[in-house]
Amino acid sequence: MEENQDKALEAAVAKAKAAKAKADQAKAEGKQENPFSVAPNEQTRVKHVIGIVSGKGGVGKSSVTAGLAVELNRQGFNVGILDADITGPSIPRMFGVTTTPGIVGELMLPAETETGIKLISINLLLEDEETPVIWRGPAIAGVVKQFWSEVIWGDLDYLLVDMPPGTGDVPLTVFQSLPVDGILLVTSPQNLVEMVVKKAYHMAEQMKIPVLGVVNNFAYVQCPHCGEKIEVFGSSDRLDAWAAEAGVKVCATLPMDPDIASLADSGRIENIPVGLMEPVTTVLPE
Numbered sequence: 001m002e003e004n005q006d007k008a009l010e011a012a013v014a015k016a017k018a019a020k021a022k023a024d025q026a027k028a029e030g031k032q033e034n035p036f037s038v039a040p041n042e043q044t045r046v047k048h049v050i051g052i053v054s055g056k057g058g059v060g061k062s063s064v065t066a067g068l069a070v071e072l073n074r075q076g077f078n079v080g081i082l083d084a085d086i087t088g089p090s091i092p093r094m095f096g097v098t099t100t101p102g103i104v105g106e107l108m109l110p111a112e113t114e115t116g117i118k119l120i121s122i123n124l125l126l127e128d129e130e131t132p133v134i135w136r137g138p139a140i141a142g143v144v145k146q147f148w149s150e151v152i153w154g155d156l157d158y159l160l161v162d163m164p165p166g167t168g169d170v171p172l173t174v175f176q177s178l179p180v181d182g183i184l185l186v187t188s189p190q191n192l193v194e195m196v197v198k199k200a201y202h203m204a205e206q207m208k209i210p211v212l213g214v215v216n217n218f219a220y221v222q223c224p225h226c227g228e229k230i231e232v233f234g235s236s237d238r239l240d241a242w243a244a245e246a247g248v249k250v251c252a253t254l255p256m257d258p259d260i261a262s263l264a265d266s267g268r269i270e271n272i273p274v275g276l277m278e279p280v281t282t283v284l285p286e
């Protein structure tokens with residue numbers, strides 16, 4: 001009996017050592033292989049996973065995610081959105097989608113927008129959309145992993161992951177568990193002054209996730225009379241300087257436009273102006 005236990009322990013230790021050695025070797029060879037990664041199901045074939053990240057909330061991260069999905073879809077790509085902002089989900093509302101995801105065996109089918117963008121969000125699974133999610137960090141991170149591994153995404157060119165703001169459990173889990181190609185960092189000119197943006201940048205850097213580009217949202221307001229651009233949140237010079245120093249590209253500079261807000265708030269984000277998010281697509285992997 002005791003002998004058996006010793007053997008089991010020995011075997012477990014040997015297994016752990018082997019796994020560690022494998023991970024170390026992969027690391028030494030510069031491979032991204034990591035022991036936390038979670039496999040998708042057999043009905044999911046995603047070419048590129050892109051994370052949309054911000055230092056804090058309210059800078060337009062979800063709007064950029066939704067708008068980028070619409071632009072990519074218009075360009076003919078198959079697109080999905082994984083709403084990883086479990087405590088502040090807003091993607092379904094922007095698309096006016098309320099469909100409950102279907103269940104196939106142990107897996108879930110994503111909802112689909114009018115133009116065929118696939119999406120999954122905790123909002124689609126909760127009986128009452130107004131109920132706040134009060135789970136603790138690990139439970140939330142677990143749901144995000146399930147949204148990757150237990151959703152039938154099918155064939156996608158791009159899966160956009162709308163992250164919760166900041167550098168908490170969920171971004172860390174997503175970076176560890178999903179094959180993220182790179183991130184887009186959304187900020188406003190004013191927001192950059194705060195450390196939170198740089199923190200988000202450094203987190204990606206530490207996780208060896210490329211920062212594909214910075215989206216400067218709320219950069220200006222255009223006067224409807226004379227067309228003058230007014231930088232309501234201050235000059236973007238500081239953002240440009242920081243980006244240059246960090247070696248990242250400011251891929252889009254977006255105006256504060258009441259039309260964007262009203263389209264997002266009324267569930268008609270699929271009607272955003274053609275080409276608005278086009279500059280963002282240029283930094284994505286092909």
Ligand SMILES: Nc1ncnc2c1ncn2[C@@H]1O[C@H](COP(=O)(O)OP(=O)(O)O)[C@@H](O)[C@H]1O
Nearest residue numbers: 057058059060061062063255256257260261264
């Ligand atoms: N460029 C923009 N012009 C006008 N309103 C915007 C713009 N980007 C976002 N908004 C609005 O600002 C609010 C916050 O945007 P949201 O995308 O939800 O931010 P986050 O996901 O970072 O919290 C929303 O009401 C949205 O409609």
Ligand SMILES: [Mg+2]
Nearest residue numbers: 061062085090
């Ligand atoms: Mg959001």
Ligand SMILES: [Zn+2]
Nearest residue numbers: 223225226228
């Ligand atoms: Zn004017």
